[in-house]
Amino acid sequence: MNEQDKNPQKDQIDKLFGELEQLAQQQQMDLGSDLSTLKAKMVPVLKNRETTACSPWDKVCLARHVQRPGSLEYINMMCDDFMELHGDRCYGDDTALIGGIGTIDGRAITFIGNQKGSNLKENIARNHGMGHPEGYRKALRLVQQAEKFNRPVVSFIDTSGAYPGLASEERGIGEAIARNLKEFSVLKVPVLCFIIGEGGSGGALGIGVGDKLYMLENAVYSVISPEGFASILLRDSSKAEEAANTMKITAEDLKEFGIIHDIIPEPVGGAHKDPQLVASHIKKIITRDLDILCSKPADRLVRYRIKKIRGIGHFNGAQSWWDQLLNIFQLTRALK
Amino acid sequence: MRDSKKEHYASFDDVDTKKIVTCPSCSSSIHRKRLEDELYVCPECGYHFKLTPAERIAQIADQNTFEEFAADLTSRNPIALKGYEAKVSQNQRDSDLKDAVVVGTCTIDGQETVMGIMSFQFMGGSMGSVVGEKITQALLQGADTNTPVILFTASGGARMQEGIFSLMQMAKTASAAALLEATATPLFIVLTHPTTGGVTASFAMLGDVIIAEPRALIGFAGPRVIEGTIGQQLPKDFQTAEFQQKRGFVDAIVHRKELRRTLSFLLSAHAKRGR
Numbered sequence A: 001m002n003e004q005d006k007n008p009q010k011d012q013i014d015k016l017f018g019e020l021e022q023l024a025q026q027q028q029m030d031l032g033s034d035l036s037t038l039k040a041k042m043v044p045v046l047k048n049r050e051t052t053a054c055s056p057w058d059k060v061c062l063a064r065h066v067q068r069p070g071s072l073e074y075i076n077m078m079c080d081d082f083m084e085l086h087g088d089r090c091y092g093d094d095t096a097l098i099g100g101i102g103t104i105d106g107r108a109i110t111f112i113g114n115q116k117g118s119n120l121k122e123n124i125a126r127n128h129g130m131g132h133p134e135g136y137r138k139a140l141r142l143v144q145q146a147e148k149f150n151r152p153v154v155s156f157i158d159t160s161g162a163y164p165g166l167a168s169e170e171r172g173i174g175e176a177i178a179r180n181l182k183e184f185s186v187l188k189v190p191v192l193c194f195i196i197g198e199g200g201s202g203g204a205l206g207i208g209v210g211d212k213l214y215m216l217e218n219a220v221y222s223v224i225s226p227e228g229f230a231s232i233l234l235r236d237s238s239k240a241e242e243a244a245n246t247m248k249i250t251a252e253d254l255k256e257f258g259i260i261h262d263i264i265p266e267p268v269g270g271a272h273k274d275p276q277l278v279a280s281h282i283k284k285i286i287t288r289d290l291d292i293l294c295s296k297p298a299d300r301l302v303r304y305r306i307k308k309i310r311g312i313g314h315f316n317g318a319q320s321w322w323d324q325l326l327n328i329f330q331l332t333r334a335l336k
Numbered sequence B: 001m002r003d004s005k006k007e008h009y010a011s012f013d014d015v016d017t018k019k020i021v022t023c024p025s026c027s028s029s030i031h032r033k034r035l036e037d038e039l040y041v042c043p044e045c046g047y048h049f050k051l052t053p054a055e056r057i058a059q060i061a062d063q064n065t066f067e068e069f070a071a072d073l074t075s076r077n078p079i080a081l082k083g084y085e086a087k088v089s090q091n092q093r094d095s096d097l098k099d100a101v102v103v104g105t106c107t108i109d110g111q112e113t114v115m116g117i118m119s120f121q122f123m124g125g126s127m128g129s130v131v132g133e134k135i136t137q138a139l140l141q142g143a144d145t146n147t148p149v150i151l152f153t154a155s156g157g158a159r160m161q162e163g164i165f166s167l168m169q170m171a172k173t174a175s176a177a178a179l180l181e182a183t184a185t186p187l188f189i190v191l192t193h194p195t196t197g198g199v200t201a202s203f204a205m206l207g208d209v210i211i212a213e214p215r216a217l218i219g220f221a222g223p224r225v226i227e228g229t230i231g232q233q234l235p236k237d238f239q240t241a242e243f244q245q246k247r248g249f250v251d252a253i254v255h256r257k258e259l260r261r262t263l264s265f266l267l268s269a270h271a272k273r274g275r
């Protein structure tokens, strides 16, 4: 990364002050002295900001921010062209989980992603990004279509979880997520996953199994919401902040655990302050990774993916399993 | 995760001090010996009591054929959560288990199988790193040796005390199921009361044949979560085995007395004779 990328905070603030000055001029307001006082006051705060990151709970709030850019916003900013594809060919179309085909620098990519709304009305229409089974089945249909035409997959994760409702249970949300986990793990095309906001439990994981997993700086990824954790383990649902701070759900935590590959920086105040900048970061990674992964033979790609997943766990008494896995790969190939 | 304390475990009570057991479903009093003869099914209402892995093995496997593997795996505290180690130790003492699943090999009517039995008794059967690893080992052992795998589920979901590692066990077990499928080795699932959350949303729903015990609670989100956050009226049979079968997610509901015979039939029907 170049120098500029290293300190997006400072650029952002400079830009902000520039805008303020411009605005003051336009409105013919004399902010001169006020602005310089503000600037002087902000310097130590900014310095502090650069060294001390915000708390996990702050990140939860940023990840849930109503103005935070969503899957479609990033897709539209990154792609030369994008066509949304609808429906699971079985029950219906879930607007909480979108998908389609787009091109980046001429390369066709299948995109899938959880989709919240950018205002209350849209949020209700999109069920706050909480997918039903048909959403997960649409995602599976699209990634298997991608596999058929040898197209890589990019997945954007941004949901508080799969929808916990009657309809969801009736149509088998458990089965839908389970099937995705199984099928994504052996998909013969590259799959890149980006947690752009909330990574909520099975609803996030249901489109989150891939070769690479990235998180935006202020995204979170957890097995249960801080509210849920608080009410069950701390026996007090109002202790969500305390829960968030103990659950190890930030990008930094998950990088340390080796669960994610890298953290994508955000401007000060969060991704919504400069969506274009964040989109350009994501686009760079997509291009870089796909250049490498698309040239790998499919069976090697799957092997690496499985090996990575197989190794996740934290317990006493671990033994080596690589030989067994190799033998299974041999058997699988012999069967084909 | 559900609170396991309110549930009755006939088989977990002290045999010597409690000769009479109360059915949690119909409240009738049953002699322990009678209950044992009935395979822990209430003779009055058919309620299937929860079983320990040892009891399940005794009911299903040919006598003295079960050989446990991965028996020594124990959990750590990946997110350094206060009190987690103590809770695990307490559960180990109370249950005489190392964690919420036992895996091994055995025969059923002489037919070899890899078998895994979850225990709701151990921290609500929650899936953390140890459960995920042991289920994965069972599935991969099946794939490696081309031996059918039978898994009995009982779980309140992911073990949230292990943070993101517990969520990842869903992907781990499901990818192991994918490899088992890729080697054309059958997976039989027996859903027992209750099976919910992350276990439902991973290997439990990936069987070639999925069996459920009568009236077992099977679902993803807990009924209280759904009622509480959504404010919806739920049907009376919501998330029962019967509900799931009606909606196409369970192949067969099998009474415990028929279970061994059913599994034996499935093993023989999937045997690779002169293919």
Ligand SMILES: [Zn+2]
Binding pocket: B023, B024, B025, B026, B027, B028, B042, B043, B044, B045, B046, B047
């Ligand atoms: Zn009864």
